[in-house]
Amino acid sequence: MIQTKNLTKIYNGITAVDNVSLEVPSGELCVLLGPSGCGKSTLLKMINALVPPTSGEIFVNGKNTHDIPVELLRRGIGYVVQNVGLFPHYTVMRNIGVVMKLLNKPKEDIEKRALFLLDLIGLPRSYASRYPRELSGGEAQRVGVARALAADPAILLMDEPFGSVDPLNREHLQNSFTEIQKTLKKTVLFVTHDVSEALMLGDRILLMQEGRIVREGTPGDLVFQEGDNFSQAFFGSEMALKLLSRYRVGQAYTKGMKIQNAACQPSRVGEAIPCLVSGNMPLSEALSLMIINGCRELAVSGDGFPQGTLSFESLLSYFRKGAPNVQ
Amino acid sequence: MYNKLKLYVPPALWLLLFLLSVYRFEWIAQWLSFLGPSKGALRARAPLSFYVFQHVRLVLISTFFSMVLGITLGLLTRFRPFREFKEPLLQTATFLQTLPSIAILALSVPLLGYGQAPVVIALVFYGLLPILRNIIQGLDSVPEEVRLSAAGMGMTPWQRLIDVEWPLALPAVLAGIKTSVIINVSAATIGATMGAGGLGVLIVNGIRTMDIMLIIKGALPVSLMAFLINSIFTLLEEQWFGNRDGVRL
Numbered sequence: 001m002i003q004t005k006n007l008t009k010i011y012n013g014i015t016a017v018d019n020v021s022l023e024v025p026s027g028e029l030c031v032l033l034g035p036s037g038c039g040k041s042t043l044l045k046m047i048n049a050l051v052p053p054t055s056g057e058i059f060v061n062g063k064n065t066h067d068i069p070v071e072l073l074r075r076g077i078g079y080v081v082q083n084v085g086l087f088p089h090y091t092v093m094r095n096i097g098v099v100m101k102l103l104n105k106p107k108e109d110i111e112k113r114a115l116f117l118l119d120l121i122g123l124p125r126s127y128a129s130r131y132p133r134e135l136s137g138g139e140a141q142r143v144g145v146a147r148a149l150a151a152d153p154a155i156l157l158m159d160e161p162f163g164s165v166d167p168l169n170r171e172h173l174q175n176s177f178t179e180i181q182k183t184l185k186k187t188v189l190f191v192t193h194d195v196s197e198a199l200m201l202g203d204r205i206l207l208m209q210e211g212r213i214v215r216e217g218t219p220g221d222l223v224f225q226e227g228d229n230f231s232q233a234f235f236g237s238e239m240a241l242k243l244l245s246r247y248r249v250g251q252a253y254t255k256g257m258k259i260q261n262a263a264c265q266p267s268r269v270g271e272a273i274p275c276l277v278s279g280n281m282p283l284s285e286a287l288s289l290m291i292i293n294g295c296r297e298l299a300v301s302g303d304g305f306p307q308g309t310l311s312f313e314s315l316l317s318y319f320r321k322g323a324p325n326v327q
Numbered sequence: 328m329y330n331k332l333k334l335y336v337p338p339a340l341w342l343l344l345f346l347l348s349v350y351r352f353e354w355i356a357q358w359l360s361f362l363g364p365s366k367g368a369l370r371a372r373a374p375l376s377f378y379v380f381q382h383v384r385l386v387l388i389s390t391f392f393s394m395v396l397g398i399t400l401g402l403l404t405r406f407r408p409f410r411e412f413k414e415p416l417l418q419t420a421t422f423l424q425t426l427p428s429i430a431i432l433a434l435s436v437p438l439l440g441y442g443q444a445p446v447v448i449a450l451v452f453y454g455l456l457p458i459l460r461n462i463i464q465g466l467d468s469v470p471e472e473v474r475l476s477a478a479g480m481g482m483t484p485w486q487r488l489i490d491v492e493w494p495l496a497l498p499a500v501l502a503g504i505k506t507s508v509i510i511n512v513s514a515a516t517i518g519a520t521m522g523a524g525g526l527g528v529l530i531v532n533g534i535r536t537m538d539i540m541l542i543i544k545g546a547l548p549v550s551l552m553a554f555l556i557n558s559i560f561t562l563l564e565e566q567w568f569g570n571r572d573g574v575r576l
Binding site: 048050070071072073074075076079081082083084085086087088089098099102144147157 | 481491494
């Protein structure tokens, strides 16, 4: 659990963080969202004591961070930064093991854990002996996540972790991080300026402007409830489309239903069967397929999902205002 | 394998030339006989290797102290009370470097008298700048995100310096030491004028007696020694850092 009370940071007379009180309950992925310069990164760095607060208190797992020696505090918190910051003179294995080594874990444990983490983040084990310069941007960022997870901290701080990766790789990273988070249930504070990323990953989003938290809520709340001018402008009018990427076809389709409209029969569309989709497909992609193929219905099957149909109408009613599904 | 072996060729060649210039100077003197007869060059009081040994000892001692001083001061600038002194320190070292070596010697003789001590001290200050500058710049050029993540993972300032910043700055430090040694190999010739011995003795005597061959006898090993040292450092750099990402200057 992360908690701050009346946290303020003033740099040379400029208030970067202004009296922020927030709470991230255990197991929640909380996104700090805002334009650059809104103080989100400073707020994050105060939690692992990289930036000393001007006033206010921070509690990590119920303990005031002021009472914990900084090095001990930081070793208990996973930290991922934008440009990864892997040590260029360490192999991937040693990079992943840094915090465990600081905690004096035996060498065999470190090696075992590093290999486990390589599996978890989806990199081949042979990468253990590589140097960071031999990795692509996306791979290096995965190793950065593995390094943060190495000592199995309850808390992760992520500062625009996927910001410097190209869009395709970013999506891969976001998807695999979502999967990892589903199983590990870390308490995550995730800083980003990317609305899509916030809507896709966050259990809850805190919107920051000029050092203050101006709005908070689940992604569904933020999209469906009206906000002030800043919030509306920042989220943009296509926010509902971005929200779709959070959901899977499997959540919104009707089981057992056959495709009604003959024009959308999978067999009619061609060999690639573009109108047959897996239940794991994000709804955003499903909607995109409907638009491209001009059909209001998609056949669903595969990946363990019983056969059924996703129609445009069922998509709309799934997101009906105030529907219980929307979080 | 072939590429590895290739690295050893330049140092081996320079070593051969250097040894030739020391132990077989008469061959070189024969090739250069068109320069005229030489009285002093072939009938010296001591063998050439004696002066070479003196010279090398001067360079080694002064480089050792330059390194100790430069590295200590450079590392100190990473810690709080000394951080403010980084710029003044660099400026002082740059100033010392711009003084002609003969001037530093002239200044230190009244204080320390003749002999090796003033020469060593002058050479130490003279060779300080390249080491100090490169260690400071090397440490400064460690990427910000590396520094940030090292701190964020809970490394103490000392661990960050020793395990992360220092190894990344090492190629730059080595380059600084190389420059320092080479500067001192040539600057040490001035030591002869202060009674510290070394190959400068031959050069100074040659100038005094207008004996070109004697000047060459002293100057040739000095320049070959500089080339030899340069090639050895290049080899070391290739061996240690050729294969990894460090900070290069």
